[in-house]
Amino acid sequence: MSALLEIKNLHVSVADTEILKGLSLSVSAGEVHAIMGPNGSGKSTLSYVLAGRDGYEITNGDILLNGVSLKGMNPEDRAIAGLFLAFQYPLEIPGVTNMTFLKTSVNAVRRGRGEEEMDAASFLRFVREKAKALRLDDDMLKRPLNVGFSGGEKKRNEILQMSVLEPLMAILDETDSGLDIDALKTVAEGVNALRDTQRGMLVITHYQRLLDYIKPDIVHILAGGQIVKTGSAELALELEKSGYADYVGEVVA
């Protein structure tokens, strides 16, 4: 059986600088992988190139989602195919309420899949339920998207979007940074609630702490644009003690 997400020898350049230098990784349905790595190692770059952001040029290698190459596919079609990225820095859209954004997004994805759009009443109920589970106030649904949201609220809101969109493959880019301990638990609960035999997740984080709540099946260390080590959940614990020194050295050499 082929993997849900398969990244093969991926080389990516940004503004003519190579950032990812032959990264390979594969996530099967039902698995949660964690990626850890020093600042500037290319974690966000990986998440952006997976999502299809402009300016991230694949010079070599390939990305397959369910066996289909994502190369040349625009971001919205990747979203429709089931890829979701929780942003490290969620964007603000003044004047567009959180609710309107969610609805537009869900309906765009449904349309893209040839499914019927959701009617307003049942959608409202559906979202309220999800928001409640994430301890997001109803009030937050009426506010303009991310405008004036605290750092933690923005992150929780990303998870809300994820739980509403129910993606096949979710990438979470440092969703834990900026969260207080209670919010961290809530977010982890939200993520765990979505763990499913059909779904894959790639959780980018700097802190072992998050992995206490979201138990990864596999941990990767990304340094210098490559996966330099892959192991079990214990790898994260080791890192907590010894840092990246060993791995960073390996790449430079």
Next chain:
Amino acid sequence: MSQAKQNIEKETVEKVQSLAGEKYKYGFSTDIDSEKAPKGLNEDIIRFISAKKEEPEWLLEWRLDAFERWLTMSEPEWAMVDYPQIDYQDLYYYSAPKSMDDRPETLDEVDPELLRTYEKLGIPLYEQEVLAGVKNRVAVDAVFDSVSVATTFREELATAGVIFCSFSEAVKEHPELVKKYLGTVVPKSDNYFTALNSAVFSDGSFVYIPPNTRCPMELSTYFRINEPNTGQFERTLLIADKGSYVSYLEGCTAPMRDENQLHAAVVELVALEDAEIKYSTVQNWYPGDEEGRGGIYNFVTKRGDCRENNAKISWTQVETGSAITWKYPSCILRGDNTVGEFYSIAIGNNYQQIDSGTKMIHLGKNTSSRIISKGISAGKSSNAYRGQVSIHRKADKARNFTQCDSLLIGDTCSAHTVPYIETKNPSAILEHEATTSKISDDQLFYCQQRGLDAEEAVSLIVNGFCKDVLQHLPMEFAVEAQKLVGISLEGSVG
């Protein structure tokens, strides 16, 4: 393939096709025999128009006087718009469907080709349909080139004492009202285009709301330019008598043609004591094509007079069409405690040029005005907000709040803000805020990651940007306007 799936695919294909064709879906023309005045402008043409409309002598004199003044004037040059010299002798000044000659009494007598045009435009001319269809009823005056084709719900309005008819009919049936108010808000020689309009105006709407009456339904006028090389010069006069209220909406469209067409309208509003007028415009004249060919030159003077105490006039405009927009709906706050409002969305795409804004003239005590302007520029368009707030000597405790926001899409368009503020009374309180922002690639990418295509994303972001203004439109038009905002920006990204 399953039947359900086939249906869905068919729908998707149809939807895509309709979207592709929706760029300017009002661009068709109606093939109809028209009667025109000969090309050019002179006294004879004015006499011709006046005779066609069987006008009284005083109105002909009024027109001729305007024409004489116009001859001594020249086009204003201060606006940030650029267009080739207009040859005023190379235009038709009157064009009417021949079938309108013997004045149809009922819709059944109106040329079916005309009725089809309005059906295609989505304008309800059959009262039964309106009654059956939506909760909120709207009365429509439909103006086609130089004449009014039909006005609906007149009888029902008449029982409330409301007069809603074409300007030409008002001249015949309510000459005393026309004579009393015509030109009292916008003088004939106010500017070059008002003098031109006063000389050759063709048709438009007339509204009178009697004292202490709340107009029982929305009123609206729908302007359609059809004939090529023909100017449209409509004139609207709306009077809200003491203690009355009316909400009025106008819409405008024109066929796609390669040459430019001139539209120079005048709108006058009079609000007497305690009266309130809410005037909304959805202007969607043909904007020209991607290369800037064709489109309407829209030179319009709109002004409201809060003539007596406690009157209120509120302008809301959504300007998406026209190659050139030159338009400054204004309020004269003459009475004490009067209120003027201006809510505007002006969208320029491709080669459109917009110079629009408002004037708030504070004459009375405790007068207040509020200006919210949202300018959106895309393509190679230019978009200027030009606004004047003037506080006169006797206007004690006048207040104004102005907020002017510009949104840029891409790097080849421009936005300008030109505020003029004059205060001759030290008790005035004035606030002015202005912002300029851009739709960022990051915002677009964020929306796309959530499944929206680039155009949906722009439409969503722009609608968010315009929200404060959209919410001032009457409910039944807000949804339509939201869609229009998206459609008019098609092709602005990607």
